[in-house]
Amino acid sequence: MAPRPGxxxxxxxxxxxxxxxxxxxxxxxxxxxxxxxxxxxxxxAEKMGLSRASVNAYLADARTRGIVxxxxxxxxxxxxxxxxxxRDHFGLQDCLVIPxxxxxxxxxxxxxxxxxxxxxxxxxxxxxxxxxxGRTVLALAEALDRxxxxxxxxxxxxxxxxxxxxxxxxxxxxxxxxxxxxxxIPISAPATVSxxxxxxxxxxxxxxxxxxxxLAEADRIVMGISSLRPESTIHSSGFLDGGVxxxxxxxxVGSIIGRFINARGESVIGPMHERTIGIDLDxxxxxxxxxxxxxxxxxxxxxxxxxxGGYVNVLVTDVVTGRGILTAExxxxxxxxxxxxxxAPLTARSHVKKLINAPQDAVDxxxxxxxxxxxxxxxxxxxxxxxxxxLEGPRAGKVGIVIGGGAGHEPxxxxxxxxxxxxxxxxxxxxxxxxxxxxLAATQAVDGGAGVLxxxxxxxxxxxxxxxxxxxxxxxxxxVRAVVTTDDIASSPxxxxxxxxxxxxxxxxxxxxxxxxxxxLPLEACDALVRRANARTYTMGLALEPGSLPETRRPSFELxxxxxxxxxxxxxxxxxxxxxxxxxxxxxxxxxxxxxxEMAPHEGDRVAVLVNxxxxxxxxxxxxxxxxxxxxxxxxxxxVHSSLVxxxxxxxxxxxxxxxxxxxxDELAGLLEAPCRSAALVVP
Amino acid sequence: MSPLDANQIVALFRVIARRLAEARSELGxxxxxxxxxxxxxxxxxxxxxxxxxxxxAAAAGCAAGDLFAVAGRAxxxxxxxxxxxxxxxxLLRAGQQFAxxxxxxxxxxxxxxxxxAAGIRDRGKxxxxxxxxxxxxxxxxxxxxxxxxxxxxxxxxxxxxxEGRDATRAMVASVGRAARLGERSLGHIDPGAASAVIVIAAxxxxxxxxxxxxxx
Numbered sequence: 100m101a102p103r104p105g106x107x108x109x110x111x112x113x114x115x116x117x118x119x120x121x122x123x124x125x126x127x128x129x130x131x132x133x134x135x136x137x138x139x140x141x142x143x144a145e146k147m148g149l150s151r152a153s154v155n156a157y158l159a160d161a162r163t164r165g166i167v168x169x170x171x172x173x174x175x176x177x178x179x180x181x182x183x184x185x186r187d188h189f190g191l192q193d194c195l196v197i198p199x200x201x202x203x204x205x206x207x208x209x210x211x212x213x214x215x216x217x218x219x220x221x222x223x224x225x226x227x228x229x230x231x232x233g234r235t236v237l238a239l240a241e242a243l244d245r246x247x248x249x250x251x252x253x254x255x256x257x258x259x260x261x262x263x264x265x266x267x268x269x270x271x272x273x274x275x276x277x278x279x280x281x282x283x284i285p286i287s288a289p290a291t292v293s294x295x296x297x298x299x300x301x302x303x304x305x306x307x308x309x310x311x312x313x314l315a316e317a318d319r320i321v322m323g324i325s326s327l328r329p330e331s332t333i334h335s336s337g338f339l340d341g342g343v344x345x346x347x348x349x350x351x352v353g354s355i356i357g358r359f360i361n362a363r364g365e366s367v368i369g370p371m372h373e374r375t376i377g378i379d380l381d382x383x384x385x386x387x388x389x390x391x392x393x394x395x396x397x398x399x400x401x402x403x404x405x406x407x408g409g410y411v412n413v414l415v416t417d418v419v420t421g422r423g424i425l426t427a428e429x430x431x432x433x434x435x436x437x438x439x440x441x442x443a444p445l446t447a448r449s450h451v452k453k454l455i456n457a458p459q460d461a462v463d464x465x466x467x468x469x470x471x472x473x474x475x476x477x478x479x480x481x482x483x484x485x486x487x488x489x490l491e492g493p494r495a496g497k498v499g500i501v502i503g504g505g506a507g508h509e510p511x512x513x514x515x516x517x518x519x520x521x522x523x524x525x526x527x528x529x530x531x532x533x534x535x536x537x538x539l540a541a542t543q544a545v546d547g548g549a550g551v552l553x554x555x556x557x558x559x560x561x562x563x564x565x566x567x568x569x570x571x572x573x574x575x576x577x578x579v580r581a582v583v584t585t586d587d588i589a590s591s592p593x594x595x596x597x598x599x600x601x602x603x604x605x606x607x608x609x610x611x612x613x614x615x616x617x618x619x620l621p622l623e624a625c626d627a628l629v630r631r632a633n634a635r636t637y638t639m640g641l642a643l644e645p646g647s648l649p650e651t652r653r654p655s656f657e658l659x660x661x662x663x664x665x666x667x668x669x670x671x672x673x674x675x676x677x678x679x680x681x682x683x684x685x686x687x688x689x690x691x692x693x694x695x696x697e698m699a700p701h702e703g704d705r706v707a708v709l710v711n712x713x714x715x716x717x718x719x720x721x722x723x724x725x726x727x728x729x730x731x732x733x734x735x736x737x738x739v740h741s742s743l744v745x746x747x748x749x750x751x752x753x754x755x756x757x758x759x760x761x762x763x764x765d766e767l768a769g770l771l772e773a774p775c776r777s778a779a780l781v782v783p
Numbered sequence: 784m785s786p787l788d789a790n791q792i793v794a795l796f797r798v799i800a801r802r803l804a805e806a807r808s809e810l811g812x813x814x815x816x817x818x819x820x821x822x823x824x825x826x827x828x829x830x831x832x833x834x835x836x837x838x839x840a841a842a843a844g845c846a847a848g849d850l851f852a853v854a855g856r857a858x859x860x861x862x863x864x865x866x867x868x869x870x871x872x873x874l875l876r877a878g879q880q881f882a883x884x885x886x887x888x889x890x891x892x893x894x895x896x897x898x899x900a901a902g903i904r905d906r907g908k909x910x911x912x913x914x915x916x917x918x919x920x921x922x923x924x925x926x927x928x929x930x931x932x933x934x935x936x937x938x939x940x941x942x943x944x945x946e947g948r949d950a951t952r953a954m955v956a957s958v959g960r961a962a963r964l965g966e967r968s969l970g971h972i973d974p975g976a977a978s979a980v981i982v983i984a985a986x987x988x989x990x991x992x993x994x995x996x997x998x999x
Binding site: 535648654 | 807808812828859861863865868906
């Protein structure tokens with residue numbers, strides 16, 4: 100292999116001048132630099148004068164076009180093909196198979212390392228992780244190093260033992276907790292007690308009941324599998340009293356979580372059953388992810404039984420054991436096949452199709468439809484069709500709340516006009532601020548003599564137009580104050596909070612404002628409350644697909660087939676950073692981690708949650724996100740006052756989601772609970 | 784050289800409006816790269832409203848110099864957005880300068896560029912280098928103020944305007960919506976700068992046509 104870059108090769112210094120020997124083939128050049136000279140993609144990008152993404156695409160092309168031929172080493176191939184066969188045959192989520200022979204480290208140590216690698220892949224912030232005991236489990240804990248997670252709990256799957264072994268349940272759990280920087284929750288009781296009566300009594304102890312309740316919430320479990328052969332852990336751990344085995348457990352071929360199973364994977368009930376404290380086999384099967392780490396031919400019957408019983412859905416084992424399991428199930432070694440043809444990814448959304456008439460009429464026609472749909476709640480002001488007033492709500496002596504902004508955010512803004520919410524909204528063209536005219540008309544219409552409060556998102560157009568309207572209104576003797584909302588934490592760093600955009604958090608802020616005004620609080624008090632609500636509202640969004648304007652019928656920015664855009668606003672504008680598409684839980688974590696880092700809530704604090712569709716993302720995906728957010732908040736000890744899920748503040752047809760948290764205090768919570776009635780939000 | 788009357792000022796607005804209508808989607812695409820793609824609509828709709836209102840006012844006997852205030856109010860009420868207050872302020876500033884004049888000399892047409900620039904600067908408070916329309920208006924105003932015949936002054940203004948527009952490609956936005964993109968705004972032309980060039984080019988072409996038609 101040629102020297103690493105930094106040392107100048109003879110190619111000359113000029114970036115992007117392609118040396119002759121590559122012909123005119125940039126793929127060949129890129130492939131050479133990558134595979135032969137060992138340059139990173141970033142270094143190649145610099146050398147060739149390209150973006151990293153192009154280099155990546157070149158390398159992929161080089162493989163599909165056969166310029167580069169990659170072969171997997173035969174032993175690795177065997178591991179992979181066995182893992183794949185095990186996964187398919189037993190319907191596993193995942194399977195990792197390591198070589199049985201390998202250097203001077205014992206099989207148990209290497210299985211532990213592979214198990215650690217597997218767990219690292221799956222474990223996430225907010226997880227509750229159950230763990231059993233044994234040599235392999237302890238080896239896993241010792242090989243694990245995964246700091247940087249938040250709010251993880253590690254809980255013992257069974258009670259403890261006093262056995263003189265290093266791999267007791269207590270040791271395994273505390274070691275694992277340490278490696279994950281997690282809270283360790285013991286089961287404060289022996290794994291086996293002397294009689295069912297004592298077990299029944301112990302189970303009523305509040306401390307133990309609480310610990311077992313946490314165990315029942317486990318998202319994953321890491322476990323070993325024990326054979327019943329004389330040298331196995333089960334004999335030295337105290338789970339089996341000497342004589343018991345022959346009398347009652349002759350059918351058993353293995354043990355997991357201190358329980359016994361036969362070759363078909365069925366539970367073997369014996370005298371120990373009612374004397375064991377910890378999770379049982381039925382409860383085990385309800386844990387979503389069950390990672391077993393076990394290998395060695397002595398354990399083969401036990402592992403097979405555990406697989407047949409469905410107690411395991413992620414398996415880490417070795418080649419010989421894996422092949423043995425497959426042979427026992429009637430499988431043969433998979434022959435090598437030629438790779439399947441590369442499938443070109445489908446280009447999503449090849450056409451932009453919209454249910455509109457003339458594009459320039461879309462805003463007005465949609466608004467007319469909304470006014471008809473909600474004719475008992477809202478109406479346009481005479482002579483000012485873009486100023487929408489609440490039929491009920493505005494009254495003498497009450498502060499008038501006027502909101503507004505561009506169209507395209509439906510049900511924003513007319514959806515938040517009604518009793519207990521905004522008194523009026525001024526609506527502009529698509530993603531464009533309304534001019535001062537309709538804002539002024541709305542102001543005049545809802546002024547009850549107590550002044551008017553403007554609330555709108557921080558965009559330069561809105562600021563200029565609302566400012567001009569405020570000047571005109573004040574010249575007429577109407578007291579006007581304005582709160583410019585800034586909840587989008589992605590749009591600017593915390594030091595320049597005032598520069599941030601106002602996005603979906605407006606829903607909560609409008610609600611607080613409407614409730615404050617409905618209580619007939621004076622203008623200054625409403626203003627202060629709304630400012631506080633704004634300061635305590637945090638939003639962050641991500642897009643899967645850009646939206647498209649009716650006028651242009653083309654996506655407002657480009658996003659690759661596997662990319663998501665983090666930090667998007669609500670106008671189809673691009674976000675702050677782009678990254679590969681990740682599972683929903685990871686996306687939720689990404690948004691939530693940023694929000695929590697800024698909010699810095701204490702345990703026991705209360706929040707209101709909004710999982711908002713940016714227009715194109717269906718309810719199903721929103722609820723998946725909400726579920727993860729609630730899980731995380733629970734494990735952080737934060738109470739959720741209420742959850743809103745749906746298209747509350749959209750960006751035309753953009754696919755994506757925004758997450759908003761309002762950090763409540765008692766007064767804000769009271770205002771959030773106050774009754775309101777509008778097209779998009781009803782609190783009875 | 785005969786001065787421009789009210790109808791000829793309306794004709795001038797009409798050229799600007801037509802050019803912006805043609806560039807509607809092109810400006811939308813530019814804006815889509817770093818903004819929300821509405822700039823083409825705002826500019827085209829705004830100047831269409833300017834033509835309607837000023838034609839009506841001219842027909843009712845409004846003086847040429849008073850048409851700019853009419854145009855400013857029309858633009859503002861038609862558009863809103865960011866462009867609304869900015870171009871309304873531009874037109875109102877020209878209105879202050881020419882108020883009451885029944886006709887406007889061809890020599891004074893380049894002064895429109897300076898008046899527009901001043902109005903936009905005072906309302907938007909952007910500095911040259913912020914990657915906004917001011918990167919076009921500020922140098923164009925300076926060029927238009929140099930001595931010379933009116934068409935030569937507008938030619939010069941247009942040339943530096945185009946340079947200013949192209950220079951925004953290498954700038955990082957620091958005000959307005961694109962500012963939230965940080966360094967990702969690099970490499971894109973600012974749509975406000977692009978539309979400002981269209982306005983200046985339209986002014987120049989409208990004056991050139993007027994001069995060639997007015998010549999015996």
